[in-house]
Amino acid sequence: MSTSLGRRRLLALSPLLVAGGAGIGFWRMLHGMSGGSFDPHDVDAPVLNKPVPSFDLPAQAPGRGFSAAELSGLRAPVLVNFFASWCVPCVVEMPALLALPSMLGRPLPVWGIAYKDRTEDASGFLQRSGNPYTRIAADCDGRTAIDWGVSGVPESFLIRPGGIVAWHTAGPLSSGMVTEELGPALRRIGA
């Protein structure tokens, strides 16, 4: 009888264990969703943890253009940000990009790529909203963006030394995302 009672106890405990397991899973999903690392509806960024696709883009005023080789040759991490003057969320994102060093407590150069934009529009946009970029390239036909798997602007990619994409987000950067995700991602790559 005692073994049968023991078995019944185990059986009666199993729903709780299943629910608990599901609960932990849901908690991790929510955690990942609020941090941006988990999105059950997102399409994977094809370049994550891979070397940056090769490209060589011309300059966009008021900056200098750059190429994949230059990104790979860097000794420090850099944030590559796709933007466009016609994109409202890019306007929204600008303050966060400008305040990036103060929020992170360390410098992080931001290299911009103007996506499918007219050069005069893009430079006018940067004059009005402020220019957070160290270097700016123009991707007029959007081919580079396709190679990077950009699904819309803005999108940001954290490039670790050696030119590997370490972190990615689609959509505008916010201060919360900078402190909760970008910061930890930077620490993870040990830079």
Added chain:
Amino acid sequence: MLSAILSPELGRFALALSCCLASMQFALPLLGAARRRPGLMRSASGFAAAQLLALVVAFACLVVAAATDDFSVANVAENSAVLKPMLYKITGVWGNHEGSTLLWCLILAACGGAVAAFGRGLPDALRARVIAVLGGTAAGFELFCLFTSDPFDRAWPAPPDGQGMNPLLQDPGLAFHPPILYAGYVGFAVPFAFAVAALLEGRVDAAWGRWVRPWTVAAWSFLSAGIALGSWWSYYVLGWGGYWFWDPVENASLLPWLCGTALLHSAIVVEKREALKIWTVLLAIATFSLSLSGTFLVRSGILNSVHSFANDPARGVFILMLLALVIGGSLALFAWRAPVLAAGGLFAPFSREGSLVLNNVLLCSVAAVVLTGTMYPPFMSLLRGQAISVGAPFFNETAVPLAVPLLAAMAAGPLLPWKRARMRPLLRRLRVPGALAAAVLALGAWGLQGVMPVLAAALGVWVICGAVADIAGRVGWRRDPRTLPRRLRLLPRAALGAALAHAGAGVSVLGLAGMSQASHRIVEARPGDSITVGGDRWVLRGVADVAGPNYDARVATLDVYRGHRLVAVLHPSRRHFPAQDQTTGEVAIHTNLISDLYAVLGDEHPERGTVVLRLHRNPLAPWIWLGALLMALGGALSLSDRRIRVGAPTPARSRSRELRTPALEAAAAE
């Protein structure tokens, strides 16, 4: 005048008050039941009534704010507009996250109030505990409403006009869909509370089964009607020509329904035979847990779909904690107390009990595969980082084969006697249904395409005839036909209701079989063109501009001829809502209950002078929802049975009141 009294501030105060009252409703009666203090136990009803009253006031405040266009309330500003018709101003209150959470709380409070009002026959301690558990759950949701989704938040400065609601939701079917669906979801809180109370008391007996059943039937009827209404809405509003898409949100409502259907049947075994007690308690907990988790998954955005509100992970964390408390707490209690519940009675496998066990096993298996298919993508994405999705084919290939034996057993189950059955009498009574089903099978094999539709048609007929045979056997159809109406009236309503619900399921299955034979065409047509779909000739007469109250529409006129006879004129349209800069398609449907003619207007190509049309012919489509309606009516009919009434010895005059279920109460309270 009304808006001066029922201000949003009063609403928020009433909501906070109801939360306090619900906490007391939780704590004091439980204490009273533990210490055997009759006064404390009886306070439960008072708290439940007061909490309900406070929430009615809170809800009324929000309705008044919406009806009087008070755009200083952020929720109204974001979801309403001056030009919106009055009906939708009011129903729009629950068309958004905050308002629907308040409605959810209101229905939960109404459940507590209903138990207080109709549960007079229950033992004091059980009633106190049931109401207390409902109070605890309500307190949690009211906290959620107050802290993460306050519907009474003010917007400053108040905009002169609101942003209007999603035009897709501006529809009479959808306007009443949430209250009915929520009455179903939340209604399962009552069986849940009964289960937790039984675990606390350490006793489950036949009386418990009798008390739990009507609440389960009521919630189940609402949920059936709610799901059917939602499916009907997606049929005629989304304009995809389908009725069920195995969308995660649809699955989230189907899961508690499957589990609740199993609970409905296993509670009968508890009541009649005192068997399956622990299982029934677990089912009651699982059903409500699935209701809660479904809502959580949709609101937090883990599951996403066309139906969902804007989602917010931060909100999700709060609900998850709430779920951990409610579900985790009840399952922990189950793990602790269930093993010591006394085991139940004996029965042979071939008996009424046996058939009900089969029903439970199959329903739970269906629920398990639906749950697996729904949760697999997010968990795979979490564990493996793999982007996959599970679509309709998965569910069709898993749930449908399990539904076949379920339907096959459905006709036979009610004909079996309790304890032990014999094969011969059963076969004799199933002669006619069997012959008819075989005839349909033969006819179908000749006339229908595909194996599943033929099988479904035969099973539908089998189930309907089985239900008729059940009633015919009970009423003694061979005896004097003059007294037949009287004998029918004397039949227990529960049996009539069960037969009606089973027949309803059969009708739905026939509808599904019919819909599998649907035909459609997408064409680009010029005015004057004629198109043939499923034997009908459609003629596009023209496309014109029509202005609506808050939209502009392009309306096409289509004549449908069968032979040379004009059978219908349809007007599918596209509405443009300038407030949201959004375009919706208005489907045109002509039905004669045997088949639907269904037309959708697509893009226009002015340069070519053409429009794109999608034309469907959907045989037996209305039967799907008609069957669900019959199921819900069956539930209502069996609720009117005196014997399954809550607290058996109630005076006869309250008979009509028994049909009033929580949502009706809520509706009346508004």
Added chain:
Amino acid sequence: MTRKSRRLWLVGACALGLGSATTLALAAFRQDIVFFMAPSQLLAAEPAAGRTIRLGGMVVAGSLHEEHAPDGTPIARFAVTDGQKAITVRYAGILPDLFREGQSVVALGSLAADRSFRASEVLAKHDETYMPKDVADALRRSGKWDPRFGPPPSAASWNNMTAAARPATDRPVAADAPGAPAGRS
């Protein structure tokens, strides 16, 4: 009937039910799980004929053509690329309003024998009503959008919008604002 044999029956029934459920689910998982693939992945590892795939990528600019099937059904033909490979997609039906060349789409369907993709469903990735809450808030704060003057700009218009096209900014509206990116690439 003893208690033990009764329990055996119950356990047997449960095992049968859950067993068949598991078998069905596993069999269906093998066939019906829909994987998400990019065009290069799809062409590198061709799945079995009829296997449903979700294909994601960008619509190649200038690749959209409309055809008509013999029975008059309009068929949209366009190419989807992930930068490495492109694949032709055929879709009989009404394209979503937000479908645009140069934007990302997700198409549900299967690979045909001629290595083109037959889509049964096409979803444009950007939802028209999509406006993240923080974006809406920020727009409101920055004065780009004032709730008193109407609803937030729809996501569809973001692509056509110059920063100056909003009433609150300081530059006049450009006479020829850059069209949808698709038109210019």
